[in-house]
Amino acid sequence: MSMERQPDRWRRQVQAPDGLITSRAKSKGSPCLQDDDSQSGEIQIYSGPSLPEDILCHIHSLMPMRDAAQAACVSRAFLHSWRSHPNLDFSKKTLGSNKKTYGNGEVARDFSSKVDHILRKHSGIGVKKLKIHMPKFCNAKDSCYLDSWLQIAVIPGIEDLVLALSWRAKYNFPYSLLSNGSGDSIRSLHLAGCSFRPTSELGGLRTLTRLHLRDVCIKGGELGSLLSSSLTLEQLEIMYCDGIVCLKVPCLLQRLSDLKVFECRTLRVIDSKAPNISRFSFTGDHRVKLSLGEALQMNNLHMYFSGAVHYARVELPSSMPNLETATIYSGSEIVDTPMLHSKYAHLKNLSIALRAFTFPPTYDYFSLASFFDACPSLEIFLLDVSQRKMEHVSILGDPSGLRHLRGQHHHKIKSVKILGFTSSKSLVELTCHVVENITSLELLTLEAHQSTVRCSVPAHNCRKCSPLPIDVLMEAERALFAIRAFIEPKVSSKVKLNIVEPCRQCHAAELARLG
Template identity: 45%
Template sequence: MSAKQDLLCQQGGERPTYLGPNLPEDIWCHIHSLMPLQDAAQSASISHTFLRSWRCHPYLNFTEETLCSKQNASRKGYTARRFIMTVDQILKNHSGIGVKTLKLSFPYYCEVDACHLNRWLQIAITPGIEEVTLFLPTNYKKKCSFPCSLLFGGCGNSIKYIRLAECAFHPPVGFVCLRSLTKLHLYQVRITGDELGSLVSNCFALEKLELIYCDELIFLKIPLWLERLSFLMVSECHKLQVIESKAPNVFTFRFFSGPICLSLGESSRVKDLDIMHPYMPNSLRYAITKLPSAAPNLETLNVTSVDERVNTPMAAHKFHNLKYLKIHLIGFSKAFSPAYDYLSLVSFLDASPTLETFILIVMQNDMKHDSVFGDALHVRRIPAHKHGRLRKVQISGFCSAKSMVELTCHILENATSLESLTVDTIFDQFNQDTVVEHGDCSRRCVQTESGCGPISRDMIVEAHKVLRAVNLYIIERVPPAVQLNVREPCSQCHKLM
């Protein structure tokens, strides 16, 4: 029986009624492979061709979205049992042949039996598979171990992408089964530095490595011969003390954790670096004292600090190639130190002779610094600090602190190639990188469906003070060739009552 005849509706007779084109069976199988999982399963129950295709369905995507109906979403116990039963039934009827992608992402309320899990993985992980994703429940207490033995015998040689979450992964020493692996993403995975080092040292095709909340890692060593590795992300690995990378072509590095011993090799080619120490103060001090020598070829640098207690020092070495600098200061959970001097950020500008773009983002509930409206303003000047390449400056969350006004005046007087200065009176996370022309900023809420986000009255009062500070101290210092963009408080949402 042809695929077309399978899909015909027969009513009391043997002669079918034509419902579709007469296509070859391999075309119907391809169409079937593109269907969502539930639709593919249902169509297999009415078509012999689709049933044969279903037993070799290449894309096995088991998630709450694909398997659980919205009507039963509130019945967690029922939904969990239904989810497990559906996965088990589908994989029991699958031949294991032709699988390209396996995604097992369990709802947080599921209880997963390790025996069932291993059996499902054994069915699906066969020669030819390219992607494996396993997300176990977040609150699952029995940490299952990913069965590395399934990757032996040629099953692992075709895998290009592995994503594991909430499990243990203990590849044995000399593990050489992932020769085609290009992306490895581990989230809350129990793996030691020795195990990870042994694993990646044989993944010669590896291009992207992401490690998040892997708390058994104490050191991370990446060997010289991983020439294709270009992206490295390490986040919230709380016990990590050392990162030593000799991979020659790591261009992008994202690091969010405590201060560590960082070694990127003498000829490091890291050009894009994003760094944050979420539980330690003075990230700016760390960045300016450690990074010029650790990553000498940087072109883009993003530094996020949650607490600056000391002024930013002058750099002993320079960022000779840095073109883009973003500094993000977060002060919502605690007030910024009133003693911190925004003018000390000139240290970064002075250490970056090729800098073209400087973005400063300040998020704080209230302003504790000395106000520019206190005593008469005498702008401090730092002689012999010229920033000849700087063309664009944007300050989001501008405040009326005396030292921030001084920083802005310093830039206007010493950035000889400056083209635009954007001052945003309120931090706007939706449009923080958008340059808004002066005069088009009165209504922020037109850019979102729900209006402006809620902010405190203190922040609204501060925003209106900023407008006064800009009019009194900034506008008169703006050179004719520089375009000044002032983003004002929303005329509807940020009124002073």
């Protein structure tokens, strides 16, 4: 919204469908909110039957901030309620601080000026949500505004607070603000790009249900102190917080159901004793020791680190007996997946991604059949083996002696999908095992390596697929030959086989070079 008053000659009165006579400016902004003490006599409000003020205020509170600001330009009733609007969302988009209009430095000044003006005009009463997304062009010097902004809006009654800064650890979030009664009402706290130093002396956040920390400078002990006094917490997300070495989640968090830890570089231990976590997501170093206790409620697992497939098969089945959905990403597996007696009795949906520029050629894809035996309730299996350079032994060079696992039949799996399919002999053996031993199979999708952007995908909104290197196209052609020679003849007529090739139209020139 533009905060500059437009010249009077740009204004004109229009008759709205509901009878209100409003003032419309050629600018897309909301100039009258620039100064709500404007003496211009051109903004006049006429309406039919009037509504009680509390109903008008409620209607106004339900509007997004930008719409609420524009409504306040044409209605004195809404202008009054604007001063206590409960949902304040400040970002480049909501404030119209567009880089196409302003230079980089001006974006920061424009943003700070607008937020400062709006908050100083705000009464500070009734704020439920405050979201401040500082543009990346702002720097540490702009932090001088933040203290005053937070003091105006972070008051008892606030429920949702988001502070996302573009610099790192240069601003120290004033935790003392939450000890004046404001912390008693906060249900959701999302901090990014700042320092956060909670202390036990100032107490916790008694109604907090969601805590998201991204790129925040905080130590494990400080976070532990906050968690120990936030007994209503349900979701905890920690991303890029490099000051945490040991994350301890106390057993007092009985309501915690969703725990996400992403790329905290110095983290070495996750020790969770919260008994009711049902969703756990971890991306990071394979050396991090995971201690999740008796995760009897765990039904959704997401893991991403080198060796994650082996870890998921060897370490987790006994501690997560009720797991239903698992997504495992790994950029390297040194040890093959072993055949074990332990099982995921209730796992129905399993996704495994073994993606890298070159996945270790010593890894045996056929060993993944261990998961079929370990998951008697499995219904959907997705395997992504996309890589830039395939160095596994190709079945085209060694077509003899395909391995088989005897006596391993599966009667629940309905759909198997393999992305980035190659001519790797062990991958072909795994796929043959699927078509020969899964009696319940209905759909088998084998997709050769695809472009990152594809013309056939409506969301990409493009006319041509992004280029593929010639060696990737060559391997895709070998993969298609392997499918038709070794797999397709074994597929039952009851199974729908879906073979996805690279786009022939977009890669016609490269494919022509291959002959």
